[in-house]
Amino acid sequence: MTTHDQYFVPEGSKWPIIASLGVLTLLAGVALAINHIQGATLMIILGFIIMGTLFFGWFGEVIGESKAGDYNSQVDASFRQGMMWFIGSEVFFFACFFGSYYYLRELTLPYLGGEGHLGKTHMLWENFKSTWPLLNLPDPAAGIKGQYSEAREAMAAWGIPALNTAILLSSGGTLTWAHWGLKKNNRRQLNIGLVLTVLLGVTFFLLQVKEYGHAYHEMNLTLHSGLYGSVFYLLTGFHGFHVVVGAIMLMAILGRTLKGHFSEHDHFGFEAVAWYWHFVDVVWLGLFIFVYWL
Amino acid sequence: MSTDVAHEEHHHGPPKGIGRWLFSTNHKDIGTMYLTFALTMLFVGGASAMYIRAELFMPGIQFMEPDFYNNMVTNHALIMVFAVVMPAAAGLANWMIPMMIGAPDMALPRLNNLSFWLLPAAAVMLILSTIVPFMPGTGTAVNTGWTLYPPLSIQAGMGMDFVIFTVHILGVSSILASINIVVTILNMRAPGMTLFKMPMFCWAWLFTGLLLIIIAPVLAGGVTMLLFDRHFGTSFFDAAGGGDPVLFQHLFWFFGHPEVYVLLLPSIGVIAMIIPTFSRKPLFGYKSLVGGMAVLFTLGLVAWAHHQYTVGMAAGPTTWFMIITILISIPVGLMLLNFMMTMWRGAMTFETPMLFAVSIVLMFSFAGVTGIMLAVVPADLEYHDSMFVVAHFHYALIPGALLGLFAAAFYWLPKWTGNMYDERLGKIFFWWNVIAFNLTFFPQHFYGLAGMPRRIVDYNPAFADLNMLSSIAAFAYGISHLLFLYIVIKTVKGGVKAGNKPWEGAQVGTTGLEWDLSSPPPFHSYATPPVVK
Ligand code: HEM
Ligand SMILES: [Cu+2]
Numbered sequence: 001m002t003t004h005d006q007y008f009v010p011e012g013s014k015w016p017i018i019a020s021l022g023v024l025t026l027l028a029g030v031a032l033a034i035n036h037i038q039g040a041t042l043m044i045i046l047g048f049i050i051m052g053t054l055f056f057g058w059f060g061e062v063i064g065e066s067k068a069g070d071y072n073s074q075v076d077a078s079f080r081q082g083m084m085w086f087i088g089s090e091v092f093f094f095a096c097f098f099g100s101y102y103y104l105r106e107l108t109l110p111y112l113g114g115e116g117h118l119g120k121t122h123m124l125w126e127n128f129k130s131t132w133p134l135l136n137l138p139d140p141a142a143g144i145k146g147q148y149s150e151a152r153e154a155m156a157a158w159g160i161p162a163l164n165t166a167i168l169l170s171s172g173g174t175l176t177w178a179h180w181g182l183k184k185n186n187r188r189q190l191n192i193g194l195v196l197t198v199l200l201g202v203t204f205f206l207l208q209v210k211e212y213g214h215a216y217h218e219m220n221l222t223l224h225s226g227l228y229g230s231v232f233y234l235l236t237g238f239h240g241f242h243v244v245v246g247a248i249m250l251m252a253i254l255g256r257t258l259k260g261h262f263s264e265h266d267h268f269g270f271e272a273v274a275w276y277w278h279f280v281d282v283v284w285l286g287l288f289i290f291v292y293w294l
Numbered sequence: 295m296s297t298d299v300a301h302e303e304h305h306h307g308p309p310k311g312i313g314r315w316l317f318s319t320n321h322k323d324i325g326t327m328y329l330t331f332a333l334t335m336l337f338v339g340g341a342s343a344m345y346i347r348a349e350l351f352m353p354g355i356q357f358m359e360p361d362f363y364n365n366m367v368t369n370h371a372l373i374m375v376f377a378v379v380m381p382a383a384a385g386l387a388n389w390m391i392p393m394m395i396g397a398p399d400m401a402l403p404r405l406n407n408l409s410f411w412l413l414p415a416a417a418v419m420l421i422l423s424t425i426v427p428f429m430p431g432t433g434t435a436v437n438t439g440w441t442l443y444p445p446l447s448i449q450a451g452m453g454m455d456f457v458i459f460t461v462h463i464l465g466v467s468s469i470l471a472s473i474n475i476v477v478t479i480l481n482m483r484a485p486g487m488t489l490f491k492m493p494m495f496c497w498a499w500l501f502t503g504l505l506l507i508i509i510a511p512v513l514a515g516g517v518t519m520l521l522f523d524r525h526f527g528t529s530f531f532d533a534a535g536g537g538d539p540v541l542f543q544h545l546f547w548f549f550g551h552p553e554v555y556v557l558l559l560p561s562i563g564v565i566a567m568i569i570p571t572f573s574r575k576p577l578f579g580y581k582s583l584v585g586g587m588a589v590l591f592t593l594g595l596v597a598w599a600h601h602q603y604t605v606g607m608a609a610g611p612t613t614w615f616m617i618i619t620i621l622i623s624i625p626v627g628l629m630l631l632n633f634m635m636t637m638w639r640g641a642m643t644f645e646t647p648m649l650f651a652v653s654i655v656l657m658f659s660f661a662g663v664t665g666i667m668l669a670v671v672p673a674d675l676e677y678h679d680s681m682f683v684v685a686h687f688h689y690a691l692i693p694g695a696l697l698g699l700f701a702a703a704f705y706w707l708p709k710w711t712g713n714m715y716d717e718r719l720g721k722i723f724f725w726w727n728v729i730a731f732n733l734t735f736f737p738q739h740f741y742g743l744a745g746m747p748r749r750i751v752d753y754n755p756a757f758a759d760l761n762m763l764s765s766i767a768a769f770a771y772g773i774s775h776l777l778f779l780y781i782v783i784k785t786v787k788g789g790v791k792a793g794n795k796p797w798e799g800a801q802v803g804t805t806g807l808e809w810d811l812s813s814p815p816p817f818h819s820y821a822t823p824p825v826v827k
Contacts, residue, residue, distance in 0.1 A: 009399045009818065012309055012317035016408035023466075024415040027459040028422070034525045035432070035452045058404075077481050078401035085473040089507045096515030100530065100541055108538035117608040124533070134536050142534040144448050145524065223527045227536030230528035234519065 008075050010065065015058040022050035059252070066269070067261070076268055083272045087279050090242075094283055097238065098290070101231050105132055109227070112138055137226040151221040151229055157292035160211050164204050165288045171200035172281045175250075175274055185264045187257070194254045197277070201247040208240055235291055242280045249273045308817050319403035320817065321388045322710075324410050328385030329703075331413055332378050333779065339373035340772050342366045347734075347768040353755045363751040364437035365424060365453075371440035372420060372457070375557065376464045379695045381413055383560035384471050386702050387499045389710065391475065393808040393815060394493045396484025396824045401477040405470055412467035416460045423456035439749050441546055444531040444539045448523050455524070458517045465514040472503035472510075479503075484807070486826035490584075493806035494577060497584050498563025501591045502556050508595065509549040509556075516545030540605055547598035555594045557691060559587065561698020562629060565651040567804070568705050569633050572648035573640025576803020583632045586625040593622045603671050604678045612671055619669040626662055630655055645797075646720030650701035653728050654693045661689035664739070679749075682742025688735045700727075700778065707785050708792035712814040715785040723781060727774045733767030 026047025032040035065071065071079075113130025114122030122128070125138040133154035140148040155161070178193025215221040221229050253273050256262065262270050308314050308323070318324050345366045349356050388406065392399055400406045427435040433451015442461075447454055479500050483492070520542065522528040529535025531542050570577045577583065599607060599615040607615075633655050642648070664686040668674050677683060707715050737760040742748075746757045753761065795801070795809045805826055811819055 010319050010403055012313060012319055013404045013407065014317050016404055017316050017411045019408055020411035020415045023412065023463060024418060027463065028419065028456075031419075031452070031455040031459055034455060034521075074481065078477050081477045081481055082402055082405070082473050085476060085507055086469075089469050089473070089511045092508050093511035093515055096512040096545060100515075100519065100545065103541055103544065104530070104536070104538060108533075108541065109536060112533060112536065118606065121533075137529075137535050139534040143527075143529060144445050144532050144534070145527065148527070148529060148535045223522070226529050230522070230530055230535070230537070234522065234528070234530075 008070055008072055013058075013061065015054055015061070018050060019054050019058075022047055022054055025050060063256070063261070063269070066266075076266075079268050079272070083275060087275060090279065094238070094286075097235050098286065101235065101290070104227060104231065109134065132228075134226060134228040140226070147224075148226045149220065149222070149224050151219055151225040153219050153221075154228065155211075155215065155219075155221065155232060155292055157288070160207050161288060161292045164207050164211075165284065167200050167204045167207070168281055168284050171197045171204070172278055174200065175277055179270070179274060182257075182262060182267055182270060183264055187260075190257055191254070194250065194257060198247060198250050198254060201243060201250060201277075205240065205243055205247065208236070208243075232291060235287055239280070239283050239287055242283070246273070246277045246280050249276065318407055319399070321392050321399045321403070321406065322815070322817070324400075324406050325385045325388030325390075326710075327410055328381045328388060328413075331410070331417075332382035332385060332699075333782070335373055335377040335381070335417065336775065339370055339378055340775060342370040342373065344769065344772050346370060347765040349751060350753070350761050351765040352762070353753055353758055355751055360751040361427075361435040361437045364439065364749060365427070365435040367749055368436050368439050368457075369420065369424060372460070374691075375440065375553070377413065377417055377420075379557045379691070379699065380468060381410075382699045383499075383502070383557075383695075384409070384468075384475075386495075386560060386564070386699070386706070387471075387475050390706065390808060391478055391496055391499060392482065393811060393819050394496055394806040395479065395482065395487050396807045396820055396826065397478060397482035398818060398820050400474050401482050402474050406474050409467045409471035409474065412463050412470075416463040416467065419456050419460040419463065423453040423460065426453045426456060427451050441550070442517065442520065442542075443546070444520060444523065444542050447520055447542075448531065455521065458521050461517045462514055465510045468506050469510045472506040475499055476503040476507070484820075484823045484826055487805065487807075490581070491805045491826065493804045493808075494566035494580070494583060495560070495563035497587060498559045498566070501587045502559045505552045505556050505559075505591060505594070509552045512545060513549035516542060516549070519545075540602070540607075543602050543605060544599065547601045548595075550601065551598040552594045554687075554690065555590060557695040559590075561654070561695050561702070562587075564698045564702040564705070565633065565654055567806075568647045568651045568701055569636050570802050570804070571705075571797050571799040572645060572651070573637045573642050574799040574802055575636055575640040577632065578635035578638075579632045580803075583629060586628045586632070589625040590622065590629075593618055593625070597622060600669055600674075603674045616669060616671050620666060623662055623666055623669075630659055630662075641799075645704075645717060646715070646724055647701045647705035649721065649724045650697050650704070653724075654697050654701070657689055657693040657697075657728075657732075661686060661694065664689065677742070679747055680742040681738045681746045681748050684748050685735050685738035685742055688738070692731055692735075697728075703778075703782065705797075707782070708796040709808065709811075709813050709815070711786050711789075712792055712812075713785050713787075713789035714792050714796060715781055715789065719777065719781050719784075723774060723777045726777065727771065730767050730771035730774055734764050734771050737761075737764050 025043055029040050029043030029047050033044060109130040109132065110116050111118040111121050112125070113119075113128055114126075115130065128138045129136065133151075135151055135154065137148055137150055140150055174193050174196040178190050178197065181187070181189025181193055221232065223229055223233050250273060253270055256269065308320065315323060315327060318327070345357075346363070349363055388400065391397070423436055426432050432453070434449070436450055436453045436457050438447045438450060438454075442454075442457070479492070479496055483489075519528070519530045523531050523537075529537040531537050531539045533539070566577055566583060597615060597618040599611060600619040603612060603615075633651075637652075644652070664682070668677055668683065668686055704715060704720055707713075741757040741760050744757065746753050792813045794811065794813055796813065800809050807824060807826070810824075
């Protein structure tokens, strides 16, 4: 790494415009598919192919530049700060969901149940009692888009979810341990730590899938079961999506360390993924406490 | 890629052919693309405005069904906000910030290109959202207005899904652009260019970028929940399942209110450059202006529900939002005082950019006054959803955002192209534009106060005369922009050579480096960092 007496600006790149085409194909495909238009699946597949090629191509190019030593300390700082702000914006994405959850549970439901300042809404459904988890809905038959079907029971916190908490927290630990290994140039520790992290991440995901299956088939807790199901799947679903993305990135990093990439001082790619993973960890903690437990 | 040959090429001119644009990593080229996109979309958004005014020319329904009218209202706002003002401001940031602070380029040049190229994708989606409802069996048009409130937005047809994804793409684009701009400002300043030596335009964009990083994800989350309610059976916004349509309003306006500052601040930054130049005096109260923007940033994030007074919030929160909203006019007023004090006893001349700047101070103050009227809860219960609100925000947004962008174009075109624009035509454009603007929107205060509601295709014949005036003036206003287009094209093609520093007062009291470069500046402004003393 050099200091920044000489600026670095990358050459023109074809990837951004390909990304734009990919996003357009994918999202237009989804918009058509959810309206049951024929042929939309093909568009979605095409979109995924473009996006996949894109990620390999773009990151491949960046990794190539990084290995060629093109990046000086200023570029490194730009990457770091960029990643920080990106995670910052993710924080607000989840804050939107957590905030909505708070609003619906602490304000809307009590109002609907006749409590508080705006309890006059109770006149709509006089028999409705506000509880959380919400198993009895104000009016399951009157949904804007069709009927709701009430869940039979709520999610328990102390089974698989608690286990998953332990798993995800330890994966944060193993990742940090791997980072220490990298900083000491102990490649064995680095690789073992990463493998463990990936395995823990995958286990978390599989358990979550099992939990969803259980909720759908045995508890009748679905996207259609009113507010509780909506909130539950929105929060855990988007978190799960981030776990998948994080796990894929961890695997990519593992692939790179096995090829001998990264040095003690120069491993921004590793750190970026680590930050992301820790962020996903923290979100889960919030989920466990507020969605499962309290 | 990363060979030595590539390094050599850095210091030559731009690449040849269309690839220069499609694959660009150059902040000036990407800035030009942003500006071109914005100017193009100005005419698209303008066309929908012309449709609206043609429809309102007389009472009764003139052309299409009401849903189409409401779709045009929706598209007009979405296009002007997301496809005109924001891209144009981002284009200015791209062009000017690296040159001002002595950076080689934006911090993350490829990401920069991605932020731009997402915009045409979003535009295609938005256009599809208007076309799709004409196919049989796809449900109603997107008839909600840009606020997309449920339950209407849950009931609307397939076009709404395209709008939702448009919002997603735009959100990603503006988050990436903001990250890039914030990192550029924080990390790419030349040695000696401390934060408090930066030209004010950079400060304005720093706050804008930070705002967007906070609010854009929230809007994205909100419309995602809308999508789920529409297609996957959830009930976030449906009281029958325990949800609440008002929640969407909160999410939208948590985004929407700071968004008006996103539109405003870059233009405030621009006139904070222009007024000192043509007053030949340093900006009055540099630090207080930065402080004012910081206060605006903070209060702006906790004022959103003044858009929802009529929805029946509890008294406590309503009072909070009223007080905060009224407090906001203090930093806004201070900014305007900064500008007036800068002009005070300056050696002023009135070239086109300055004409715009002065008129902005004047007309924007007026929007502040109507804003205060709307901020007062009992009064707003009367004004809400009337044409008075439409008048308020057009006085806020056209001077506060759009005219600032025009001012910027006149101010910096000589730098970008190396040619002076035609001053006589510039002045004609200014007077034509500003007079037509006032004739269009000033009467809306009156018929708004008299009770004409917004977003409704037909109206009481009592309002006919003033509406006709608004419509006629609106066409004159719309057409004036063709003159702007002509001036820009003429300047790009040639003209009197501008020289490095076309405005003698430029750089009075600022250390910005943009005027030290040639006009037009070299393809790569700096290969090694310049030093600011
Ligand atoms: C002193 C400062 C301001 C105050 C007190 C203020 C107050 C308000 C209030 C209370 C409303 C809601 C009216 C209603 O719907 O009943 C409103 C609407 C609006 N304001 Fe302002 N405002 C101010 C400045 C601005 C600025 C600077 C901008 C933009 C540059 C702006 C843009 C808008 C827009 C776009 C709307 C309408 C949004 C919609 O309903 O579609 N305002 N303003
Ligand atoms: Cu507002």
